[in-house]
Amino acid sequence: MSVINWGEVYYTVWRKRGLQAAETVLQQITELRVQVVNADPELTKLAATFHAKYKLPYADCFAAALAQQRRATLATGDSDFARVEKQVKVLWTTEQ
Known part of the structure; x- marks a missing residue:
């Protein structure tokens, strides 16, 4: 996943479901071992x-x-x- 799309996921979830949900999604991405590419x-x-x-x-x-x-x-x-x-x-x- 590109860092651009990682950021897009973060802001989209934050906007729709709040900051805590956005932080949770980023943690889930980390736990899934998704590689974030610069x-x-x-x-x-x-x-x-x-x-x-x-x-x-x-x-x-x-x-x-x-x-x-x-x-x-x-x-x-x-x-x-x-x-x-x-x-x-x-x-x-x-x-x-």
Whole structure:
């Protein structure tokens, strides 16, 4: 998980369910041993490329870029990622 998406999870949960819930979610991410990857210039450039080419929301571009960079599967329920299914392997967590 990119640090950008990690931050997005934190602020989204905080906004919807409060600070304590956001802290709990970050603890759960840590317990699941999810690797949080910093946004270095290479990843950021690739994310910017996704943004320019496919018009994904900017934070989503970091998830797509990291998946492509690591040749990993991106698990999501966000239909925006349908735009990049040819560039990134997507595992849909909800029906499309």
